[in-house]
Amino acid sequence: xxxxxxxxxxxxxxxxxxxxxxxxxxxxxxxxxxxxxxxxxxxxxxxxxxxxxxxxxxxxxxxxxxxxxxxxxxxxxxxxxxxxxxxxxxxxxxxxxxxxxxxxxxxxxxxxxxxxxxxxxxxxxxxxxxxxxxxxxxxxxxxxxxxxxxxxxxxxxxxxxxxxxxxxxxxxxxxxxxxxxxxxxxxxxxxxxxxxxxxxxxxxxxxxxxxxxxxxxxxxxxxxxxxxxxxxxxxxxxxxxxxxxxxxxxxxxxxxxxxxxxxxxxxxxxxxxxxxxxxxxxxxxxxxxxxxxxxxxxxxxxxxxxxxxxxxxxxxxxxxxxxxxxxx
Amino acid sequence: xxxxxxxxxxxxxxxxxxxxxxxxxxxxxxxxxxxxxxxxxxxxxxxxxxxxxxxxxxxxxxxxxxxxxxxxxxxxxxxxxxxxxxxxxxxxxxxxxxxxxxxxxxxxxxxxxxxxxxxxxxxxxxxxxxxxxxxxxxxxxxxxxxxxxxxxxxxxxxxxxxxxxxxxxxxxxxxxxxxxxxxxxxxxxxxxxxxxxxxxxxxxxxxxxxxxxxxxxxxxxxxxxxxxxxxxxxxxxxxxxxxxxxxxxxxxxxxxxxxxxxxxxxxxxxxxxxxxxxxxxxxxxxxxxxxxxxxxxxxxxxxxxxxxxxxxxxxxxxxxxxxxxxxxxxxxxxxxxxxxxxxxxxxxxxxxxxxxxxxxxxxxxxxxxxxxxxxxxxxxxxxxxxxxxxxxxxxxxxxxxxxxxxxxxxxxxxxxxxxxxxxxxxxxxxxxxxxxxxxxxxx
Numbered sequence: 001x002x003x004x005x006x007x008x009x010x011x012x013x014x015x016x017x018x019x020x021x022x023x024x025x026x027x028x029x030x031x032x033x034x035x036x037x038x039x040x041x042x043x044x045x046x047x048x049x050x051x052x053x054x055x056x057x058x059x060x061x062x063x064x065x066x067x068x069x070x071x072x073x074x075x076x077x078x079x080x081x082x083x084x085x086x087x088x089x090x091x092x093x094x095x096x097x098x099x100x101x102x103x104x105x106x107x108x109x110x111x112x113x114x115x116x117x118x119x120x121x122x123x124x125x126x127x128x129x130x131x132x133x134x135x136x137x138x139x140x141x142x143x144x145x146x147x148x149x150x151x152x153x154x155x156x157x158x159x160x161x162x163x164x165x166x167x168x169x170x171x172x173x174x175x176x177x178x179x180x181x182x183x184x185x186x187x188x189x190x191x192x193x194x195x196x197x198x199x200x201x202x203x204x205x206x207x208x209x210x211x212x213x214x215x216x217x218x219x220x221x222x223x224x225x226x227x228x229x230x231x232x233x234x235x236x237x238x239x240x241x242x243x244x245x246x247x248x249x250x251x252x253x254x255x256x257x258x259x260x261x262x263x264x265x266x267x268x269x270x271x272x273x274x275x276x277x278x279x280x281x282x283x284x285x286x287x288x289x290x291x292x293x294x295x296x297x298x299x300x301x302x303x304x305x306x307x308x309x310x311x312x313x314x315x316x317x318x319x320x321x322x323x324x325x326x327x328x
Numbered sequence: 329x330x331x332x333x334x335x336x337x338x339x340x341x342x343x344x345x346x347x348x349x350x351x352x353x354x355x356x357x358x359x360x361x362x363x364x365x366x367x368x369x370x371x372x373x374x375x376x377x378x379x380x381x382x383x384x385x386x387x388x389x390x391x392x393x394x395x396x397x398x399x400x401x402x403x404x405x406x407x408x409x410x411x412x413x414x415x416x417x418x419x420x421x422x423x424x425x426x427x428x429x430x431x432x433x434x435x436x437x438x439x440x441x442x443x444x445x446x447x448x449x450x451x452x453x454x455x456x457x458x459x460x461x462x463x464x465x466x467x468x469x470x471x472x473x474x475x476x477x478x479x480x481x482x483x484x485x486x487x488x489x490x491x492x493x494x495x496x497x498x499x500x501x502x503x504x505x506x507x508x509x510x511x512x513x514x515x516x517x518x519x520x521x522x523x524x525x526x527x528x529x530x531x532x533x534x535x536x537x538x539x540x541x542x543x544x545x546x547x548x549x550x551x552x553x554x555x556x557x558x559x560x561x562x563x564x565x566x567x568x569x570x571x572x573x574x575x576x577x578x579x580x581x582x583x584x585x586x587x588x589x590x591x592x593x594x595x596x597x598x599x600x601x602x603x604x605x606x607x608x609x610x611x612x613x614x615x616x617x618x619x620x621x622x623x624x625x626x627x628x629x630x631x632x633x634x635x636x637x638x639x640x641x642x643x644x645x646x647x648x649x650x651x652x653x654x655x656x657x658x659x660x661x662x663x664x665x666x667x668x669x670x671x672x673x674x675x676x677x678x679x680x681x682x683x684x685x686x687x688x689x690x691x692x693x694x695x696x697x698x699x700x701x702x703x704x705x706x707x708x709x710x711x712x713x714x715x716x717x718x719x720x721x722x723x724x725x726x727x728x729x730x731x732x733x734x735x736x737x738x739x740x741x742x743x744x745x746x747x748x749x750x751x752x753x754x755x756x757x758x759x760x761x762x763x764x765x766x767x768x769x770x771x
Contacts (some may be wrong), residue, residue, distance in 0.1 A: 060732030067735060099745050124748060128563035135514035136531055138375040166373030166382055207416065208381040210369050231752060247467065287701070 009042045013055065014064030021073050023060040033076040034113050037195070039105055045102050051290050053147050053284070055250070055291040066102055073102075088140040091133060095146045096154045103173055104145035110195025111143075116202060127161040128155075134165050135175060141205050142167055142186075144199060147174040149277040150264025153227040156186045156220075160212050168209040170201045170230035175268070175277075182272040185220075187214035213268055216271070219315045223270025226263070226313055233263045233309050240305040251292035255302070258285055262306060268314050275319050279283050282323070332545040339392050341496070341506040359579070360508050362391070362409070362517075363516055370520050377408070379524050383517050384410040387494070391513075393472045394495035396460060399521065400435055405461055409493075411468035419462035432457040435441040440511060442502060445495075446474040459493055474498035478507060480514040484522030492517060515536045534569075541567050541596040543760070546574045549581055551645050553770050555740040557761040561708075562592045569595030570706045570760035575610065579645055579743045582610045582619065584658065585704040585762045586638030586681075595758075602627075602636055602681075616640035616655035617689035620681065624657070624689075629651045635682040636743035639704045643764065650696040650766035655689045660707050663728065665739065667699030671728055676704070696766035701736045703728075708759035723750070736765035 001009075003026055010018030017110070023036055032132050048065050051057040057065075094101055101123035108120040119137055134142065143160045145157050152175055158168045168189040176182045180191035187211050192198035212327070216224070226233065242252055257306040265281035286299040309322035340359055344352030366386055373379040380397045387395040389412030396409035405423050410416045423433045430441055444762030445456050451472075459477050460466050469475065475495045482490040492514045496502060500508070547556045560568030569592075572585040584606050588598040603622060609622035619640050627636065637659040643650045654662065664672040676692040696711060712719035724743070731742040741761045747759065 058732070060734065060738070063732045063735060063738035063741075067737060097745075099750055124744075128565055129566065132564060132566055135374045135442040135527070136535060138378070161544070164372035166370070206381075208373065208378040208385070210382070210385075211372060211380065235715065 004040050004043050007040045008047055008065075011044060011048075011065040011068045012061055014068055016068050016071055019068050020075070023072055023076070027063070033079050034110065035123070037073070037109060038075060041073065041102075042106055045069060053288050053291065055288075067074065069102055070105060073105050073109060077112065077142050080109065080112045083112065083117040085117065088115065088121040088138055089117040090141050090143060091119045091121060091130070091137065091139045092143045093125040093130065093142055093145070094123045095151050095158055096124055096126045098146055098148065098151050099123045100147050101145075103147060104143070107143060107145065107172065107192075107195045107198050111202065113200055114199040116140075116199070127158045130158060131161050131165065131318045134136040134162060139167060140207075141170055141189075141202050142174065143192070143202075145173040146171065146176070146190035148261060148264070149175050149268040149281050151175060152182065152186065152268035152277060153223060153264070155188075155270050156196075156216075156224075159187045162191075163209050163210045166208040166210075167285060168205040170198060170205070172198060177274065177276070182274055182277070185272045185274065198237075219273050220271045222313055222315045223267045223272075226270060226310065226316055227267040230260065230263045230267060232261045237263065237305060240308065249292075251289050251296075251298070254288055254292055255285070255298075258288070262302070263309075265309060266306070266319065269319055270315055275322070278319055292313045338537070340499070341502070343503050344505060349513070359512075363512060366513065366516050367520075370517070372553065373520075374527050375669070376521060376524050376528070377519055380408045381416050383709050384408065384416055387513075388412050389600060391510075392494045392496050392498075393475070395471055396465065396493040397482075397490065397517070398431060398435075398461075398493065399490040399626075401464055405431070407460075407462045407465055409460070409465045409468065410464075410472065411464040411692050412467065417465055417468070419464050421461045424461065429461065430455070430479055431461060431491055431493070432483055434481050438481045438483050438488045440478065440480045440507065441480075442507070443477045443479070444471070444474070444498070445477055447608065456467060462600055466573075469495055474495050474673075476501045478510060480511055482514055482518040482521060484518050485500045486608070489522065489525075490518075537767075538593075538596070541593075541600045543572055546572075549574065549643070550578045550641065550770075550771055551766065551768050552650060553736050553765040553767045554583075555737040555761075555763040555765075556749075557740050557744040557759070559708075559744075559759045560591075561756060561758050563594050565596075566759035567593050567596035569599060570708060570758040571599035571603055572760055573606065574703075574762075575607055576614065576643075580614060581643050582614055583641045583762060583764055584619075584638060585706065585760060586657075587634055587706040587708070587758065587760070588636045589634055591758060598634055598636070606638075606640065614693070615640050616642050616653050617678075617691045618668045620655050620657050620678065620689040621687050624679075624681045624684075624686070628685050630682075633682075635680045637680050637707075639676075641702070641704070641764070646695070648698050648766075649766050650700075652694050652696060652702055652764070653691050654702075655691050657689065660710060662704040663701055663724075664694060664696070664726055665701050665703060665733075667697065667733065669706070669729070669733055671725060693732070696764075698766055699734060701739065701763055703739070703743075703761065703764035705761045706757075706759060708757040710757060711762065712747055712756050712759065713750050713754045718751050719747060739763060 007022045029157035052062050092104050094104050108118045111118050162169050170190045170192050171183045171188040172192040190201040192201045265278050269277035271274050289298050310316040344355050370379050370382045388410045392413045399406045403423055404420050408418050426436050427433050445452050449465050459479050480492045480496045481488045543558050569588040569590050574583045576582045581624045588595050605623045607625045608617040638657045639659045641654045644651050656676040657678045658662050662674045678689040727746045732738045
């Protein structure tokens, strides 16, 4: 069993001691804190998400595993010497309503290891909170992590808020495409797929950036409208798909939880002008539903009802008509 | 770098011969739009260096061939300069005695000066040094000689605090109109930089004063795990009227959570006083009813009509169990989430603090077996506004029933996630949650 697999096994039990043992052994074999992060913790964490999607792991196991990895990262972080560069800190945080803080924490440790001072704000930072922190600490840059396509409209709002202070913004996380097109569409100064890239991106940034242009395209503007109406749209979608309160089946519960994200990813696809944001969300949903024994065609039905719900938004309707036409 | 320098389009300083001609209208409107862009680009930056860089970016090479922003502070001149296509260079030099150089004269008198720096000649070098005091920044100006130098004061609130120095190749020069326009630019820059410096000072004061008002990071208590969530109504102020605190000895400690009337900074000041009163009271007698009684008397004696709701719990270890004695003052009852997933409410009541001179707060004892947890929260949780209705008890029960067991952090985070999703962007009250879990193995 590889160290990564062994690590995954112990964190699935929420076994802090076991996780530390794996890490100490790797360190004794000469692995640096950065090696441990890249080779064990990061891969384990992406497996955790997959295992939940396949219904192999419970939410509790997912939480326990994440808690252990965060604790291990904290201990590894303590081994990193204090920053060698006496520059303003880099703020690392997650966009509002993003609770998956581990990717951001990994990036923060990468930056620290590279000698950059870091101010880590953790999960779920609102635009107001972030801007206040920027005013207080005058950071060199802000790194914004986002893993859900549905959170992309919030990324846009936060990039806008931070850039208005002249502070450059780097974005990263699973919600972005590796070519950085979504990042560029949202006005980020740079995109970083991982911690190493984040270090390079921060070093290459200008000291100051200009505010974003105020008017996005008509499509992006519609994305913000869908975002503003998302609760109404989600309620209508819920009414069409899950009309009764009785959602006893696991797949219905998961579907119910996912509906706000589905509407959010329509908004995300529009603000980034990238339809694959929605496609990815539906593909993920199909995978999750299949592993929870949903009836065949459940995801197609979701797409059809979603199309019905957003029909008054021309660009959103186009996104879904292309999709349902392709499926049908 | 030189290529860019050669092609700098400096239409903004073009002389307009006939004031009624189309070209002079165009230049006039471009100048106005430059000033508007300057305000927009630089106005949001609340940090001096960043604002300076943005100003230099806009001026070079778009308007002039070289520019320098000098700010006088505590006996030093902080100089930032940029030549077309180059990076911003910085240097600090001791401020010369008043009136002994072009720069110090401009700063202290608040009047602009125009100098010609031709090629060679000791006098010219003196003129250059007089306007560009940092030797390492002079090389860039040497590259564009012969040049005209314009030094414009940066002043705000009636005092000069710096200067904007601009250079153009000799042939181009600065005519009267250009000088008037650049004086406008300097005025805009001065207002922004002054606001930025002023704000930095206020923020420093505010952050020192607010340090004691924000919720503290909690100590580690042996045998227990603590988790919190805190969200304020006025996020831009970052301070609110909800509070929590944990203090005491390893074997006998106090957890308190409460809500003072009002929101924002005013409320936060009161939370600081209440937390102090609780700490002081707990030193005398850790019994929660005694603590609330004393805090009540303190608040009543101050008699300013403010009131506070609170839960106070005293935690003591009893073998593998953690015994909690709980007293309440007009506060939502705490929940017990048992390790087996069952949910109970702690039946405890009492009058709000600060209004009545009563002395009797009841205590209820609950026992947390290993893995059990007690969840204290403020009414901001139940009253959190949503798309159709408030968050409410029913939803809270539902969320707690579905929360992962065994880890108080995960439970509090699950509630926080549900709340954040429910509230969205709506205005909401302050929210605080404090979870205490019995974990005999926790050290």
